Each structure stands twice: as C-alpha cells, then as structure tokens.
Amino acid sequence: MKSRSIIPLPHYLIIAITLSSLPAAAGDPWSESAIQDHVNQQDYLGTLDKHTLLALMEAGEHLFDARFTVEDGVGRPMATQAIIPTKRKRVPRTEFSRTAGLDANACSSCHNVPVIGGAGDFSANVFVSEGFQHTDFDSTDPQFSNERNTNHLFGAGLIELLAREMSRDLMLLRTQALQLAQETQASITQPLQSKGVSFGSLIVHADGRVDTQHIDGVDHDLVIRPFSHKGVMTSLRQFTVNALNHHHGMQANERFGARWTGTDDFDEDGNTREITDGDVSALVAWQATLPPPVASPPVNARWAEAAKAGEKQFDALGCADCHKRYLPLTSLMFDDPGPMDAAGTLRQGESGGSTYDLALLDWASTLERLDNGDIKVPLFGDLKRHVIADQQVAVLGNELLSQRFVERNVFMTTELWGVASTAPYGHRGQLTTLREVINAHGGDARDARDGWKSLSRQEQDELIAWLKTMVIQP
Ligand code: HEC
Numbered sequence: 001m002k003s004r005s006i007i008p009l010p011h012y013l014i015i016a017i018t019l020s021s022l023p024a025a026a027g028d029p030w031s032e033s034a035i036q037d038h039v040n041q042q043d044y045l046g047t048l049d050k051h052t053l054l055a056l057m058e059a060g061e062h063l064f065d066a067r068f069t070v071e072d073g074v075g076r077p078m079a080t081q082a083i084i085p086t087k088r089k090r091v092p093r094t095e096f097s098r099t100a101g102l103d104a105n106a107c108s109s110c111h112n113v114p115v116i117g118g119a120g121d122f123s124a125n126v127f128v129s130e131g132f133q134h135t136d137f138d139s140t141d142p143q144f145s146n147e148r149n150t151n152h153l154f155g156a157g158l159i160e161l162l163a164r165e166m167s168r169d170l171m172l173l174r175t176q177a178l179q180l181a182q183e184t185q186a187s188i189t190q191p192l193q194s195k196g197v198s199f200g201s202l203i204v205h206a207d208g209r210v211d212t213q214h215i216d217g218v219d220h221d222l223v224i225r226p227f228s229h230k231g232v233m234t235s236l237r238q239f240t241v242n243a244l245n246h247h248h249g250m251q252a253n254e255r256f257g258a259r260w261t262g263t264d265d266f267d268e269d270g271n272t273r274e275i276t277d278g279d280v281s282a283l284v285a286w287q288a289t290l291p292p293p294v295a296s297p298p299v300n301a302r303w304a305e306a307a308k309a310g311e312k313q314f315d316a317l318g319c320a321d322c323h324k325r326y327l328p329l330t331s332l333m334f335d336d337p338g339p340m341d342a343a344g345t346l347r348q349g350e351s352g353g354s355t356y357d358l359a360l361l362d363w364a365s366t367l368e369r370l371d372n373g374d375i376k377v378p379l380f381g382d383l384k385r386h387v388i389a390d391q392q393v394a395v396l397g398n399e400l401l402s403q404r405f406v407e408r409n410v411f412m413t414t415e416l417w418g419v420a421s422t423a424p425y426g427h428r429g430q431l432t433t434l435r436e437v438i439n440a441h442g443g444d445a446r447d448a449r450d451g452w453k454s455l456s457r458q459e460q461d462e463l464i465a466w467l468k469t470m471v472i473q474p
C-alpha cells in the first residue's frame with residue numbers, strides 16, 4: 001500500500017470540520033430525539049413542594065406529548081407487547097402495526113379527545129392481548145385480541161387514591177375477621193364493604209383459611225384495580241410502564257432493566273437507556289394531577305329544566321347503584337410508587353419515591369367536602385367490576401379472550417364524569433351515542449336498562465340532557 005502524505009490543515013479549518021461533524025446533541029434544535037433530558041429520580045425524592053411538583057408535571061406533559069423516535073429507543077424488535085418481559089422468536093416484518101403494535105407515536109396520539117390527556121377516537125383503538133405468544137397477530141379478529149377504546153385520564157390521581165383507600169379497607173376487614181375467627185375458634189362470614197360499595201363477602205375459618213368464593217367485583221387479593229375498562233390494572237405507574245412498552249417499544253428500566261431481565265437491552269434495539277425511573281415518575285405526576293371533569297351548568301333554561309328531570313331519572317332507575325355520584329376520599333397525599341405497586345414497577349421502600357399533596361393544585365379547592373372532612377370525588381362510578389352483558393342484551397359481551405382471568409362479559413363501571421366530552425362509547429368505542437350505550441346495558445344492569453327502555457322518548461332525552469352537562473373543561 002502506498003502511504004499518503006498528510007498536508008497539515010490550518011487551525012480554523014480543523015475546528016470547523018470537528019464542529020460540523022459532531023452528532024446532534026440533546027437540546028440541539030435539529031436533534032431527532034424526542035426526549036431531550038431524562039428525568040432524574042434523585043431530584044424528586046421525599047415530599048415535593050409545589051414548585052418541584054410543577055417541574056415534575058411539566059416534564060411529564062412533555063413526555064406524554066413526545067413523538068418518540070428510534071433515537072430515544074422506539075421499537076422492540078425482540079420483545080412482545082406483554083406486560084411481563086417476553087421475548088419474540090424473531091424480528092417482526094413491520095415494526096409498526098395497528099394490531100400488535102407499535103401502534104402510535106405518542107401517548108397523546110390516542111389520549112386527545114377533547115384535549116391532551118383525554119379519550120380517543122375509534123381510529124385510536126388498541127388491540128389488547130396479554131401478548132405472551134411469541135409471534136405477532138396481524139388481524140383485528142377478536143380471537144387474537146380485545147379491542148378497546150381509549151379512556152380519558154382526567155381525575156386519574158383521585159381515582160387511584162380512592163382505590164388505594166378501598167383496598168386498604170378491604171384488607172383490614174380480612175385481617176380483623178381472621179383475628180376474630182381465631183379468638184372465637186369459629187368460622188365467620190365477613191361482608192366486604194368500602195365507601196358504600198359492596199364487594200361480596202369472605203368466609204374466614206379459625207385455622208386461618210379464607211374462603212374467597214363469595215367475593216364480588218374485585219380480585220381475590222382484595223386489591224382494587226381501577227384502571228383499564230376491564231378493571232385489571234393497579235396504578236398509573238403500572239399502566240404507564242405497560243403502555244410505554246406496548247405502544248412505543250420504549251422500555252422502562254424499572255421493569256425491563258438488568259435487575260429483572262439480566263440485560264440492559266431486553267428488546268435488543270441497541271438502546272440501553274430508554275425510560276428512567278424519573279421519566280415514569282414524571283408521566284405519573286402529570287396524569288395524577290390532571291383536574292377532574294366538572295359539571296358544566298346548562299346554557300339555557302330549557303336545557304336546565306330537562307337536565308334537572310333527567311338527573312332524577314338517573315337515581316330512580318338505579319343507574320347510581322353502580323355509577324355512584326361520589327365516593328368519599330380521606331387523603332389527597334399521593335405516594336408514587338404507591339402502596340399497591342408490587343410487581344414490575346418501582347416499589348415503595350426499595351429506592352426513593354416521592355409524595356405530593358394534590359391539595360397543592362388549584363382545582364383541589366373546588367372539590368366539595370363532607371362534614372367529616374372527606375373529599376367528595378364526583379366520579380359517577382364505583383371502581384367495581386360487573387356482569388354487563390347477558391343472552392338478550394349481548395352488545396358489550398363482545399370479547400372472546402378473558403383478560404387476567406376475569407370473565408369475558410365483566411367490565412368495570414365506567415366513571416361518567418366527563419362523559420359528554422368523550423364519545424364514542426362502550427369499551428370498544430363502536431357506539432356513537434349515549435342512547436346506544438345505555439341500551440346496551442345487560443347483565444347486572446339489566447333492570448336499570450329495562451327501566452330506561454320503558455321511559456318515553458322525552459324522558460330518555462332528559463336523562464341524556466343531564467349526562468351532557470358532564471364535561472372535560474379544556
Ligand atoms: C394507541 C392508543 C394509545 C396510546 C398510544 C396510549 N394509550 Fe393509554 N389507553 C388506550 C386505551 C385503548 C386504553 C384502555 C385500555 C383497556 O381498557 O384495556 C388506555 C388506557 C390508559 C390508562 C388507564 C385509564 C383508565 O381510566 O382506565 C392509562 C393510565 C393510560 N392509558 C396511559 C397511557 C400512557 C402514559 C401512554 C403513553 C406511554 C398511553 N396511555 C398511550 C390507548 C392508548
């Protein structure tokens with residue numbers, strides 16, 4: 001080989017060449033990373049003051065709206081959408097697909113009706129499969145996945161706090177019953193009730209055995225799982241880690257990192273630092289602090305009159321048995337990770353978590369309180385799962401795959417706050433009007449629905465006029 005002579009370059013030229021050949025750094029306007037700065041969990045430990053909470057929320061909003069790119073770690077060539085880290089057999093032919101995913105670019109690609117953090121159009125539906133199979137499904141046929149419409153996240157922090165208090169209540173009842181059974185050496189039937197919602201009963205024996213067959217609407221571990229239409233997801237943190245992997249192939253270190261999988265690049269996309277603990281915390285903080293939807297006063301007397309009559313119908317028909325007007329909440333202190341975060345997320349007591357008081361937010365002062373100081377959370381739900389389809393009224397019994405061993409015709413009561421702003425309706429989002437979805441109530445809601453069917457058209461319209469006052473205020 002011929003050696004080349006090296007001609008020395010002038011200094012300024014060397015500098016210019018070096019600068020121009022530098023890769024785009026985070027923060028450069030031409031950088032193709034959506035995540036410019038990862039959030040450092042260590043900056044948000046302990047109880048946060050308002051200023052620090054606002055900073056975390058802002059980082060979270062940015063992440064929720066970020067169109068993630070391959071530079072950030074988009075893609076999971078060798079991992080499925082499964083919640084438990086699961087390898088694929090081979091790299092998929094197409095990385096993006098509306099079925100098995102990656103199915104979107106940002107959280108806000110789906111959660112955007114009427115604003116970011118909101119619900120989603122039918123076109124943004126998700127094909128939920130537990131995803132343990134090694135090959136992808138490329139069909140919307142219900143034998144491969146459960147098709148779900150996007151729900152809104154307004155008030156989600158209050159919902160999670162309610163669920164935590166209810167889980168704690170139910171577990172305390174179990175503990176007390178066990179103690180009493182032991183003391184009295186007798187079997188005890190313990191009704192399970194929290195915040196006025198009944199979850200069946202336990203039979204507790206003196207030798208410590210617990211008979212769970214009469215539990216109703218909650219898992220046998222008595223943890224209320226308030227998220228997803230099915231009511232099978234525990235916390236915003238858990239859901240966020242799931243969603244990041246499922247929709248975007250963005251893998252959170254706390255689940256997919258070396259601690260649990262033995263590798264820093266479980267999905268084998270060449271990116272080892274996709275989502276930090278702090279990034280997840282920021283996403284959680286933004287979602288948990290979204291204001292709850294409100295009742296917006298009718299704009300004219302005719303609407304006001306109709307809504308007033310409709311509200312009465314709602315109670316008379318028994319709609320409020322499940323869509324409870326409010327559930328009482330004792331504390332607005334939000335721990336993240338929370339007490340129920342157990343598997344596949346950061347856990348309490350393991351490493352630093354943070355705590356913030358939702359009362360720091362302006363909207364908190366608008367919530368009504370009961371005489372004992374409890375906050376009335378006007379969710380129009382009960383955080384309980386119900387049979388919602390039967391032989392005659394089967395529209396909502398349309399899924400073929402059970403999820404997490406919950407029966408196929410069982411779903412969690414949808415919270416109706418914000419319902420006027422979140423069409424389409426039903427867990428699959430194929431129902432365009434409130435009338436259709438009310439007609440579709442079967443199973444445990446059959447009596448209420450039959451009562452509604454027997455109303456005159458005008459009375460039905462009045463009920464809808466009232467539901468139309470429940471909005472998400474931009
Ligand atoms: C492709 C559309 C889509 C994208 C993208 C998406 N979601 Fe969702 N989201 C949904 C659907 C559909 C549901 C309901 C799922 C179900 O019932 O199984 C949902 C439910 C949720 C819930 C539970 C809400 C409740 O009240 O039950 C949370 C929390 C959530 N998403 C957060 C996120 C976050 C965070 C991201 C981004 C990392 C994200 N989502 C991205 C469609 C999407």
Ligand code: HEC
Pocket residue numbers: 229314317318319320321322323386388396411412413414416419422424425426427428434437438441444445448449452463
């Ligand atoms: C036995 C409990 C129960 C009763 C009683 C009940 N519902 Fe529901 N409701 C549910 C459940 C569960 C869902 C979720 C259905 C689904 O999509 O799978 C739901 C969903 C809805 C929705 C759709 C919300 C959305 O965003 O998709 C509306 C509206 C609604 N109910 C109104 C009513 C009205 C009005 C009544 C009284 C006529 C009523 N419900 C009675 C349990 C009940």
